[in-house]
Amino acid sequence: MIKFLTKGLLRDRSRSLFPVLVITLTVALVVFAIGFMRGTMNSLFLDTAVILTGHEKIVTRAYNEESQLMPNDLALLDVGQLIHDLNQNYPDFFWSPRITFAGLLDVPDEDRETRSQGPVIAFGIDFLSDGSRQVEIWELERSIVSGNLPENRDDALISSKLADQLNIKAGESVTFIGSTMDNAFTTCNFNVSGTFNLRKGQTDKQMMLVDLSGARFALDMDDAASAIFGFTHSLYYDDEVAVALRTDYNNTKSGSIVQRLRNEQSEETLSYMNGWNRISKKEQESLTKQRTNGLNDNKMYNNAEEWGELSVEDPGIFSPFMLALRDGNQMGTMVDISGAMLAIMGGIFLVVVMVVLWNMGLMNGLRRYGEVGLRLAMGESKGQVYRSMISEAVIIGLTGTVIGTGIGLALTYYVQENGIDYTKGIEALSNSSMVMPNIFYAQVTPDLFYIGFIPGVLATVLGTMLAGLAIYKREMAQLFKELET
Amino acid sequence: MIKILIFILSFTFLPGQSDDMSVQDIIKAMDDNLNAKSRILTSKMVVHGRRSTRTIESKNWVVGTDQAFTEYLSPPREAGTKMLKLGDKLWTYSPQTDRVIQISGHMLRQSVMGSDMSYNDMMEDRPLLELYDAKLEGSEEINGRDHWIMLLEAKEKGLSYPKRRAWVDKKYLLPMKEELYAKSGKLLKTASMDGIKKVQGRWFPTRFIFKDELKRNSKGTEWIIGEIQFDTDIPPSRFEKGRLRK
Numbered sequence: 001m002i003k004f005l006t007k008g009l010l011r012d013r014s015r016s017l018f019p020v021l022v023i024t025l026t027v028a029l030v031v032f033a034i035g036f037m038r039g040t041m042n043s044l045f046l047d048t049a050v051i052l053t054g055h056e057k058i059v060t061r062a063y064n065e066e067s068q069l070m071p072n073d074l075a076l077l078d079v080g081q082l083i084h085d086l087n088q089n090y091p092d093f094f095w096s097p098r099i100t101f102a103g104l105l106d107v108p109d110e111d112r113e114t115r116s117q118g119p120v121i122a123f124g125i126d127f128l129s130d131g132s133r134q135v136e137i138w139e140l141e142r143s144i145v146s147g148n149l150p151e152n153r154d155d156a157l158i159s160s161k162l163a164d165q166l167n168i169k170a171g172e173s174v175t176f177i178g179s180t181m182d183n184a185f186t187t188c189n190f191n192v193s194g195t196f197n198l199r200k201g202q203t204d205k206q207m208m209l210v211d212l213s214g215a216r217f218a219l220d221m222d223d224a225a226s227a228i229f230g231f232t233h234s235l236y237y238d239d240e241v242a243v244a245l246r247t248d249y250n251n252t253k254s255g256s257i258v259q260r261l262r263n264e265q266s267e268e269t270l271s272y273m274n275g276w277n278r279i280s281k282k283e284q285e286s287l288t289k290q291r292t293n294g295l296n297d298n299k300m301y302n303n304a305e306e307w308g309e310l311s312v313e314d315p316g317i318f319s320p321f322m323l324a325l326r327d328g329n330q331m332g333t334m335v336d337i338s339g340a341m342l343a344i345m346g347g348i349f350l351v352v353v354m355v356v357l358w359n360m361g362l363m364n365g366l367r368r369y370g371e372v373g374l375r376l377a378m379g380e381s382k383g384q385v386y387r388s389m390i391s392e393a394v395i396i397g398l399t400g401t402v403i404g405t406g407i408g409l410a411l412t413y414y415v416q417e418n419g420i421d422y423t424k425g426i427e428a429l430s431n432s433s434m435v436m437p438n439i440f441y442a443q444v445t446p447d448l449f450y451i452g453f454i455p456g457v458l459a460t461v462l463g464t465m466l467a468g469l470a471i472y473k474r475e476m477a478q479l480f481k482e483l484e485t
Numbered sequence: 486m487i488k489i490l491i492f493i494l495s496f497t498f499l500p501g502q503s504d505d506m507s508v509q510d511i512i513k514a515m516d517d518n519l520n521a522k523s524r525i526l527t528s529k530m531v532v533h534g535r536r537s538t539r540t541i542e543s544k545n546w547v548v549g550t551d552q553a554f555t556e557y558l559s560p561p562r563e564a565g566t567k568m569l570k571l572g573d574k575l576w577t578y579s580p581q582t583d584r585v586i587q588i589s590g591h592m593l594r595q596s597v598m599g600s601d602m603s604y605n606d607m608m609e610d611r612p613l614l615e616l617y618d619a620k621l622e623g624s625e626e627i628n629g630r631d632h633w634i635m636l637l638e639a640k641e642k643g644l645s646y647p648k649r650r651a652w653v654d655k656k657y658l659l660p661m662k663e664e665l666y667a668k669s670g671k672l673l674k675t676a677s678m679d680g681i682k683k684v685q686g687r688w689f690p691t692r693f694i695f696k697d698e699l700k701r702n703s704k705g706t707e708w709i710i711g712e713i714q715f716d717t718d719i720p721p722s723r724f725e726k727g728r729l730r731k
Binding site: 073074077104106108112113114175177179180182183184185186187188189220313318 | 532534536537539562577579581582583584586587592597599604
């Protein structure tokens with residue numbers, strides 16, 4: 001039956017070609033429009049994520065409270081082990097340490113005396129490790145204005161704005177002046193391997209990028225980092241997934257580290273007790289847990305207000321704590337607003353397209369009024385005619401939707417890989433402090449593979465079904481009258 | 486830091502004082518001792534951070550109040566770092582960068598080697614009589630020893646500590662405890678000392694404890710004096726800027 005109907009459709013192009021073309025174009029438009037809107041929103045989040053928040057970010061609880069001050073004395077320790085655990089437990093993300101620090105950049109003259117000096121905000125990023133994707137996500141190859149990417153620990157990239165301000169050129173040496181993670185004064189030389197322009201307004205005005213190893217050397221932060229950034233492999237931010245992962249990590253992994261740190265502190269404190277070494281290991285563990293639980297139950301950790309000198313500094317403040325992108329400054333509102341906007345815009349677009357295709361299905365049915373009459377006159381039952389029309393609509397809808405989805409996905413994928421460049425427009429907004437993407441990318445997401453079926457098949461079939469209802473309203477007597485005329 | 490040390494040391498040079506000594510006399514005597522001809526000392530600074538403790542060893546050469554040279558001996562990261570103070574100027578040299586950097590402006594507020602002392606603490610070496618008006622607030626017995634309580638208030642603007650209160654041991658003439666305040670009256674730092682010994686005829690503390698009260702959960706910094714020699718000849722070349730790179 002399907003073969004018969006398909007042959008009929010192919011032989012009578014007036015019934016198949018135009019409807020398939022309309023459905024193909026409409027579905028392709030739906031798929032691309034939704035993919036582009038998603039991608040644009042994701043581009044906006046990705047820029048903020050790359051520079052400030054990651055899709056996920058892990059810092060110590062203490063660092064999180066004072067993050068505006070870049071307090072590297074509160075940085076994460078044993079970062080290698082933390083990243084190893086994260087890679088094992090959360091393989092859908094890739095994890096990378098980051099050191100954020102600030103200070104002065106001093107440019108020497110030929111006598112090594114200060115020629116120029118200015119404030120700098122620097123990022124220690126893992127550029128040099130095997131398999132690192134940091135150069136890719138920072139889009140540095142495209143952003144380099146002069147010189148080359150960092151190749152050694154002592155290499156640094158300076159923003160072209162900072163380079164102009166301090167009159168530095170690629171190949172020169174600069175001295176960073178700042179504080180180590182122990183708050184000790186430190187100076188460290190870097191070779192300017194190149195200059196870059198992120199083309200994101202004032203974002204990179206005072207920016208210097210160095211390899212993580214260089215930042216660790218300068219700030220005496222061996223195996224330490226300000227934060228660990230996590231990104232999905234596709235670089236697509238899925239808020240639900242990110243929030244679920246953050247909640248899981250903080251409730252399980254982070255919570256257990258807090259408990260371990262508190263127990264270690266309790267054990268150390270109790271070890272000063274007379275006779276501690278004379279009791280069994282089991283008793284020591286029991287007493288340790290009792291002390292920790294007692295302090296916790298009585299809210300004695302970091303509670304000088306209530307407990308005065310009896311308050312105990314909570315070692316748990318140095319435990320790792322995960323933040324999703326939405327937990328950053330006002331990012332939650334942004335994520336919610338963009339989600340709502342996407343839903344509203346996508347919904348309206350889908351409804352409009354459905355009305356168009358429904359109408360096409362309806363018109364297509366009504367246009368075949370005479371054919372239906374003839375088929376009824378020849379003895380086909382009303383049900384048979386109705387079902388054959390719906391089957392034809394399904395075939396047309398499926399064909400158009402599959403082709404349209406293919407075209408839409410191909411177009412979306414192309415824009416996902418190449419983007420649409422709005423650099424000039426973004427440069428005009430150079431006074432804005434918001435991190436803005438200058439190239440907008442589309443994003444192929446799993447739902448794009450099926451979203452086109454809603455208008456493409458459903459609307460077409462519904463339209464045909466509605467038009468086909470007229471078949472049941474036609475009286476046979478009336479039909480013969482029509483045929484006589 | 487040196488300022489605080491000198492302030493503290495100044496008391497060591499006074500002979501035993503009696504209760505009828507005026508505050509001006511005490512301050513004057515303190516200043517006389519602040520301007521000791523010279524001293525060479527080795528010391529250990531034990532910085533108790535929130536997560537770890539670091540020990541930094543150094544050797545200092547000081548002449549009067551205007552010239553000071555410090556060379557850090559350990560740990561390896563700090564070894565070879567040198568500092569030179571000439572009048573109101575301070576330079577630091579790091580062998581890793583081979584750069585001499587003048588520390589000025591907001592950098593003077595930074596901590597010295599991560600301790601509870603700032604570079605400003607090192608810079609304010611002028612005689613206390615020039616900087617502060619002092620008054621005796623009373624006496625107090627601490628650990629069985631009599632102390633004067635002295636309040637010093639700045640005569641001029643711009644000092645790191647416009648107000649300071651000291652508990653001065655009447656026999657040792659050492660400020661066993663000191664509180665350093667901002668103009669608003671906010672407590673900025675505290676200092677104390679112990680391990681008093683007689684060195685070259687003077688009572689001398691062997692350990693100072695400084696605490697930055699603005700640092701949350703600060704555990705303070707110990708400054709332990711190893712060897713100290715007073716009135717030793719130090720060649721002027723020690724305080725030449727070129728010496729930093731040698």
